[in-house]
Amino acid sequence: MRWQLSKEEEQYFEEAVLFAALASAPPPCPRIRTRFNFNALPDAKLAVPVLWEDTEIFFGRSSSGLSIIFMHLLDLLDATFSSLILFNRNIAAARLKEYSQAVFDAGSPYTNVWCFVDGTVRGVCRPVPRRVHHKKRKLLGQQSIYNGHKRKHALKFQTLVTPDGLISHLFGPYAGRNHDIKMYRESKKAGTIRLDSRFRGFRVFGDCAYGNDDVIVSPFEGAIGNLTAEQTHINACMSRIRVSLEWSYAQIVSYWKALDVKSSLRIGTQPVGKMYRVVVLMTNCITCIRGGNTASDYFNCPPPDISEYLES
Template identity: 35%
Template sequence: MAAARRHRCEEIIDELLVLEEGQDDVEMFLMDTFSIGRNLHNVPVDLNVFSNEECLEFFRFAKHDLTRLHCALSLPEKIVGYNGTSATSMQALLILLRRLSFPNRLCDLVQFFQRDEPQLSIIFNTIVEHIHREFGHLLTSLDLVWLDPVMFAAAVHNKGSLLDNCWGFIDGTTRSISRPHTGQRIVFSGHKRTHCLKFQSVQAPNGLIAHMFGPIEGSRHDAYMLSESQLLPKLEQVQNGGQVMCVYGDPAYPLRPELMGPFKGAHLTREQHIFNRSMSEVRVCVEWGFGKIISLFAFLDFKKNQKLYLQPVAMYFLVATILTNCHTCLYGSETSTFFSRATNT
């Protein structure tokens, strides 16, 4: 019995020694990994090492389309931050897309791009500012070459709408943010019960977002956001031979010739119920537009990392909207599919 107990004690000691050696190996591995992430800088990411499937997963665009996107955005040869930190424009674009595509932290991207966290942050914010500065006007003007209100109105009408001059749909959305240290009340939405920023979108039937305005404080009403956006004068200019074309919104918006909404009240006629239902079935596409932005760029949905006074969180959302429009041009969307079945376009 004593010999067996002694033998068992020796086995336990051997196991502890093995575990201790294993722990040392793990610690050394972690130290090596940490040092690699901090010591290797300016190593360009070679797009050719990724498969097409990996590009779609990591960057939301196919490999050959990343080159097309890079060309369409007219990026300079290098992206240079405020402190001289630089990267090739393709590497900066990959950092942007990888960062937005998933709610990851900067430390999670250190090994992926072989750059430390401050460099990644500077490059990411610099290319965001560049895209917003160069292409932000595409979200604030309705003078767009692709906007065809007559064709869009026909597509909406063919899907069951009782309006024959409705070419788009308007709605607001709230993007939750981390609770700020100051000014909490003004960004708190009592309706949504969260701290947030608000944006207003006009969705076209071809899947593209024609107008995106924001940010507005979360405590504001959609009608206030409409007034601040100065959208109504722009909508008045969208006509068809003198006929006013309109967009359709929910009951929060005022009624105008260029902005229609559902019938209100508890006692509606049968015809009014039919009108409201027919328009509701097509107006849902504006929610699909918001949903696509978040499904492509899930980083925007991670509110703990949307810090109002530390990051340009509104600019992140606007740039993601521009990239989403690019994605729709290449691959289509649920909205374009929904309306193309009626028009075959």
């Protein structure tokens, strides 16, 4: 089976090659022997919102078979590279001085901030309510994932974004109603960083809700009139730099359009959380292959080579 790219498909060439390099295990169909390779299937499914029926002719398999292969490759990538998704500690520790210098050169008053922490909200389709009490006719299901701040049903993830444009840590999913602090505490990332002597003296920057300790630093709290001129200046500088978080989130959905259509993301029938974890991994790989992204250009901090990233 020859892989032929049309003009519309050329933009997905790197992602397709990357899947072929990462997902080397055969699909779980012991009764079907084939010489064809479907490692690019998740790329085609996640890059654009498409129905399985629309991919049958292209891949030459039934929609049910393609779905099985897709799920297998998701499981494979998520399990194989779980350490890279959860926290790529070795690369981060090796580049702490480079990261902190890049943040300082971008205008930060701090010389020891090496990354930024925040939660991201990904919209999903409204779940069908489930009746749990016939007499009171009480409905449960959709309330738990409704995010009142964004006013939509969603899943939440916690991230650490470094100046080289990589999402070095992804934790979740959590129901949309949960607060960022709950994810931060249950991820136990502060303890992991605190126990690693390589991170001693360096800080993560987060919003006011995260507080201040030996791991994390946040803006000064209070009304502008109650802050000193120096404190106001520090808050303004860090707020401007911290916008790089949003660039990283936007990059994910720009590559993987299927995850930007919440009406097609159905909790209970799709592994939405696992899909997002895998596309974060793939986005990091694309950043390494292309030598950077918007965030890394802003900080003038190139990412590591793809082989260094995958082998760390």
